[in-house]
Amino acid sequence: MTSYTVINPATERPVTQIEHTTAEQTDAAIERAARAQEAWRAVAPGDRGRLLRRFAEEIDAHVDELAALETTGSGHPVGAATWEAGQVRDVLAYYAAAPERLTGKQIPVPGGLDVTFKEPLGVVGLIVPWNFPMPILSWGLAPALAAGCTVVAKPAEMTPLTAIRIGELALAAGLPEGVFQVLPGKGSVVGQRLVDHPLVRKIVFTGSTEVGQQIMAGCARHIKRLTLELGGKSANIVFADADIERAAASAPYAVFDNAGQDCCARSRILVESSVLDRFMELLEPAVKSVRVGDPAAADTEMGPLISGAHREHVASYVPADAPVAFRGSAPDGAGFWYPPTVLAPVAADAPAYTEEIFGPVVTVTPFADEAEAITLANDTPYGLSGSIWTENVGRAVRVARAVETGNLSVNSHSSVRYWTPFGGFKQSGLGRELGPDAVDAFTDVKNLFIATN
Numbered sequence: 001m002t003s004y005t006v007i008n009p010a011t012e013r014p015v016t017q018i019e020h021t022t023a024e025q026t027d028a029a030i031e032r033a034a035r036a037q038e039a040w041r042a043v044a045p046g047d048r049g050r051l052l053r054r055f056a057e058e059i060d061a062h063v064d065e066l067a068a069l070e071t072t073g074s075g076h077p078v079g080a081a082t083w084e085a086g087q088v089r090d091v092l093a094y095y096a097a098a099p100e101r102l103t104g105k106q107i108p109v110p111g112g113l114d115v116t117f118k119e120p121l122g123v124v125g126l127i128v129p130w131n132f133p134m135p136i137l138s139w140g141l142a143p144a145l146a147a148g149c150t151v152v153a154k155p156a157e158m159t160p161l162t163a164i165r166i167g168e169l170a171l172a173a174g175l176p177e178g179v180f181q182v183l184p185g186k187g188s189v190v191g192q193r194l195v196d197h198p199l200v201r202k203i204v205f206t207g208s209t210e211v212g213q214q215i216m217a218g219c220a221r222h223i224k225r226l227t228l229e230l231g232g233k234s235a236n237i238v239f240a241d242a243d244i245e246r247a248a249a250s251a252p253y254a255v256f257d258n259a260g261q262d263c264c265a266r267s268r269i270l271v272e273s274s275v276l277d278r279f280m281e282l283l284e285p286a287v288k289s290v291r292v293g294d295p296a297a298a299d300t301e302m303g304p305l306i307s308g309a310h311r312e313h314v315a316s317y318v319p320a321d322a323p324v325a326f327r328g329s330a331p332d333g334a335g336f337w338y339p340p341t342v343l344a345p346v347a348a349d350a351p352a353y354t355e356e357i358f359g360p361v362v363t364v365t366p367f368a369d370e371a372e373a374i375t376l377a378n379d380t381p382y383g384l385s386g387s388i389w390t391e392n393v394g395r396a397v398r399v400a401r402a403v404e405t406g407n408l409s410v411n412s413h414s415s416v417r418y419w420t421p422f423g424g425f426k427q428s429g430l431g432r433e434l435g436p437d438a439v440d441a442f443t444d445v446k447n448l449f450i451a452t453n
């Protein structure tokens with residue numbers, strides 16, 4: 001059996017060693033989950049809801065512990081990590097209300113009664129990335145459990161600690177054995193087994209578009225249900241009639257949050273030419289004032305990148321001759337630090353402009369008018385999020401309807417809200433997570449006709 005040493009990204013020191021789950025152990029866990037599902041789906045809706053509420057309370061009692069684990073194991077600033085642990089609690093509490101509301105329809109049919117049921121799919125395989133280990137786990141976990149599915153989760157190899165602890169807290173809250181299992185290990189072993197095993201009826205995957213494509217092909221063999229949350233290269237569009245001060249002051253947080261390791265990062269700022277100089281003047285102090293440093297400090301806004309290899313990958317987008325307009329700060333010495341970096345002007349075919357960097361690097365590109373802003377925003381295979389800054393309500397709605405992306409904000413950079421739907425257009429994904437309808441994605445509709453004569 002192999003193992004992985006979790007490294008603190010802020011210090012490069014080892015935190016702990018985690019044994020990898022083997023393919024055989026994965027199969028055994030999937031079979032356990034399938035057995036557990038027969039009993040779990042039969043738990044009365046009110047009792048399933050009660051258990052999910054208890055699970056949420058258990059998380060709430062351990063928010064600080066979970067946040068500290070994420071700070072040490074993933075380098076997230078403690079303020080952000082505390083919010084993330086709180087989101088796990090809130091997502092569980094939100095979907096705890098779903099079991100009693102999982103209603104079907106009664107459809108008028110002559111000669112009998114026609115009703116629909118939303119039947120749970122069975123075992124769900126949840127493949128989680130390293131950038132937001134806690135929230136992304138909960139987005140799949142909570143609605144799946146509410147629907148009557150059982151869950152086998154594979155955290156990312158680099159960031160397994162909070163998922164393992166959340167698995168323990170589920171048992172402490174009274175969830176029956178086998179209803180939620182966490183299998184730390186490799187994507188190529190555990191993740192692949194979840195995709196290939198016929199007893200896993202649905203995969204929920206968040207990660208790179210490349211691996212997402214492989215998973216989609218693997219699921220096709222079993223017509224396995226699939227939700228994909230993939231990459232992004234989202235635009236932050238600033239029109240000349242916007243509140244430029246607010247747009248510039250908030251732009252760094254729309255891309256440097258989580259050190260840019262965020263699929264929703266607004267990593268392309270598009271600015272109407274007539275206000276470009278003013279915007280850049282205002283953006284510079286905003287970028288330089290982002291507090292980058294020790295993730296354990298309460299006022300830190302940006303921590304390190306996840307690993308040395310990822311830092312090299314991010315740095316490859318900023319070669320020595322890159323058009324660096326200005327940069328923020330980052331600590332020297334140990335830790336996978338990279339300063340917030342603004343590139344301008346960038347060529348339309350520069351990899352920094354076209355590819356997802358997943359680090360604290362943003363490009364600024366001018367546009368002439370509304371039509372060009374929309375063309376530039378849509379000139380990407382991705383379509384996950386985006387922002388529009390304008391005081392003209394008609395333009396806000398026109399542009400929002402024209403930009404091909406799943407989640408947009410006007411005069412704000414709202415992050416994911418668990419009670420609204422989240423997901424991507426084009427190559428950013430398939431299906432939607434969160435919001436009032438998420439439980440449906442863990443069910444199949446059954447139609448039943450009962451003759452009355």
Ligand code: NDP
Binds near residue numbers: 212
């Ligand atoms: P991956 O897509 O490789 O990893 C995401 C998850 O999938 C991990 O749990 C991983 O396991 C697992 N996985 C990997 N290969 C397979 C497989 N063949 N079958 C099943 N599961 C698999 O992302 P990376 O960590 O390599 O990041 C690369 C880039 O992807 C980033 O730089 C970023 O651009 C993008 N990304 C986007 C994310 C998003 O939120 N949309 C999240 C993460 C990355 P393991 O940990 O063992 O690799």
